[in-house]
Each structure stands twice: as C-alpha cells, then as structure tokens.
Amino acid sequence: QKEVEQNSGPLSVPEGAIASLNCTYSDRVSQSFFWYRQYSGKSPELIMSIYSNGDKEDGRFTAQLNKASQYVSLLIRDSQPSDSATYLCAAPSRTSGTYKYIFGTGTRLKVLA
Amino acid sequence: DARVTQTPRHKVTEMGQEVTMRCQPILGHNTVFWYRQTMMQGLELLAYFRNRAPLDDSGMPKDRFSAEMPDATLATLKIQPSEPRDSAVYFCASGLFRDNWGETQYFGPGTRLLVL
Numbered sequence: 001q002k003e004v005e006q007n008s009g010p011l012s013v014p015e016g017a018i019a020s021l022n023c024t025y026s027d028r029v030s031q032s033f034f035w036y037r038q039y040s041g042k043s044p045e046l047i048m049s050i051y052s053n054g055d056k057e058d059g060r061f062t063a064q065l066n067k068a069s070q071y072v073s074l075l076i077r078d079s080q081p082s083d084s085a086t087y088l089c090a091a092p093s094r095t096s097g098t099y100k101y102i103f104g105t106g107t108r109l110k111v112l113a
Numbered sequence: 114d115a116r117v118t119q120t121p122r123h124k125v126t127e128m129g130q131e132v133t134m135r136c137q138p139i140l141g142h143n144t145v146f147w148y149r150q151t152m153m154q155g156l157e158l159l160a161y162f163r164n165r166a167p168l169d170d171s172g173m174p175k176d177r178f179s180a181e182m183p184d185a186t187l188a189t190l191k192i193q194p195s196e197p198r199d200s201a202v203y204f205c206a207s208g209l210f211r212d213n214w215g216e217t218q219y220f221g222p223g224t225r226l227l228v229l
Contacts, residue, residue, distance in 0.1 A: 032215045043204055043220040044156070088156065092215045099215055100169055101146070105155035 003027060004091050006104035014112050019076040021107050023089030026070065033072045034090040035063060038106065044088055048074065079111045115139045117221035119205050125227045131193040134224045137186055138207030144216055145188045146206040147173075147180055150223075156204070162188065163210055195228045202226070 003026045013019045025033070032051045036044035050056045050063040050072065062075040072091075076083055086106040092099040118137045126132055138145050146161040160170035160180040170180060177196070182188045192199055202223045208216030 034217065036220075043223050045220065046217055049217055090218075100161075100171075101158060101215070101218070103148075103156040103158075 003093050003102045004089055004104040006087075006089055006107045008105055009108040010110050011107055012110045012112060013079050015079060015081060017079050019079045019083065019109055019111070021074040021076075021087050021089075021109065022071060023073065023091075023104055024071045025089075025091040025102075027091065027093045028067075028070065030091045030093065032092060033063070033065060035061075035072075035074045036088040036090060036103075038086045038088060040085075047087070076109075079109075081111045081113045084109055084111045117205055117207050117219055119203075119221035119224050121224060122222060123225045125229065126195055127229050128196055129194040130228075131191065132195050132199075132226060132228075134190045134203055134205075134226075136188040136190075136205030136207075136221055138188065138205070139219055140186075142207035142209050142219075144208045144210045145182060146208070146218060147188070147190050148204040148206065149201045150204060151201045159190070159203075192226075195226075197228045200227050 005024045034049045035047040037047050038044045048063040050065045053065050053067050056063045060077045064073045086108045088106045089104040090101050093102045120135045144163045147159040148156050150156045159173040162182045165182045179191045202225050204223045205221045206218040208218045210216045
C-alpha cells in the first residue's frame with residue numbers, strides 16, 4: 001500500500017463547477033498535510049496546508065481533513081480553465097524519529113471552458 | 114522576491130559522465146530537500162538536510178548519488194557515473210522547520226537532466 005494515494009485522473013469538470021480532489025494516507029501520526037499545484041513543465045507550488053480536522057478555506061480553495069478516516073481533500077469552487085494542472089498531496093511520514101515527506105502521484109485536473 | 118534557484122536548468126550528458134546540480138535555498142530557510150520527478154514514479158524524495166546536516170538520504174542510490182551542503186547557501190547533488198535511467202527532472206526545495214508540524218516547501222524551477 002502506498003503511503004499517500006491519489007486518483008491519477010484526469011478529472012474533468014466544466015468551468016464554474018466545483019472540483020473535488022481526494023487523498024488518503026497511511027501514517028496515523030501524520031500531523032500536517034499540504035496541497036501543491038503543478039502546471040505542466042513547471043515546479044510544484046503550495047496551494048494549502050492543513051493541520052487540524054475540519055475545513056480550511058482560502059479564496060476559492062477549501063482543504064478538508066479527516067484524521068479518523070485518514071483522508072484529506074481539496075475543493076476548488078468556481079473552477080477556471082487556469083486551474084487545469086496536476087494537484088499533489090503531501091504528508092509527512094515518520095521514519096526513525098524524523099519526518100520524510102511523501103507525495104502522492106497527483107491528480108490531473110482539466111477544467112473545460 | 115525570495116525564491117529557490119537551481120543550476121543548470123537543463124543538462125544533456127552522455128552515460129558515464131559526472132553531473133553536478135546546484136541549489137541555492139531561500140535565505141533563512143533551514144531545511145533543503147532534493148527530489149526527482151519522472152512520469153512513471155512521480156515525485157520521489159532523494160535526500161534532505163536540516164541546518165546543513167543530512168537527515169535522510171534513504172531515497173538515493175548510494176553507489177552513484179551524493180548530496181552535500183557545504184554552506185547554508187549552497188546544496189549540491191552529484192551523480193557519478195550517470196546512467197540513462199537517471200534522466201528526470203530534479204527539484205530542490207527549501208523550507209523553515211519550526212516544530213513538529215513540519216515545514217512548507219518552496220520548490221526551485223528544477224534541473225531537466227537527459228543522459229544519453
């Protein structure tokens with residue numbers, strides 16, 4: 001079982017719709033989670049971080065964390081064609097007392113104009 | 114505008130040659146990460162340093178890869194000898210570790226390596 005799993009997609013949504021991206025993780029002691037966006041040929045850039053159960057909102061983005069079920073999700077409201085990218089979920093996995101960041105393979109999002 | 118810089122941005126080399134990639138982290142950041150990204154494997158952590166000390170390099174093939182941080186403003190990743198399977202994009206990222214919540218990572222533009 002992979003430590004951080006994401007559906008590779010592509011996830012296609014029409015412009016203006018809500019895009020829902022999901023990520024599950026295996027390390028129960030993980031405390032912090034990060035969503036990165038990566039445009040084709042570019043480097044990952046941080047979208048959201050979340051540490052506590054529940055929702056965290058930032059503009060059109062909402063991160064949701066459920067530690068009991070070990071999943072974290074990212075909602076993008078009013079999706080725009082410029083949101084088309086690969087979204088990477090990252091969670092630290094504790095190894096020998098140190099943190100090792102594990103990235104999912106990413107979900108490719110396509111927003112159709 | 115603080116950002117992570119990486120050189121070179123592109124590198125084409127022949128199998129067996131040495132490759133050195135350099136990274137300048139954001140000033141004040143105390144953690145530096147090296148990642149490799151391929152279509153097949155996604156983003157893989159190769160090694161990371163905190164306060165210039167190597168904390169984890171378990172993701173790195175030890176026989177040919179080496180990572181160092183000679184000072185706080187420079188991190189290097191070397192491959193010797195290089196092989197075609199090393200062809201990938203290599204990213205450096207830096208962050209500021211404060212507590213057990215971890216750190217937000219800021220990625221450099223990457224080095225695109227092609228080994229022929």
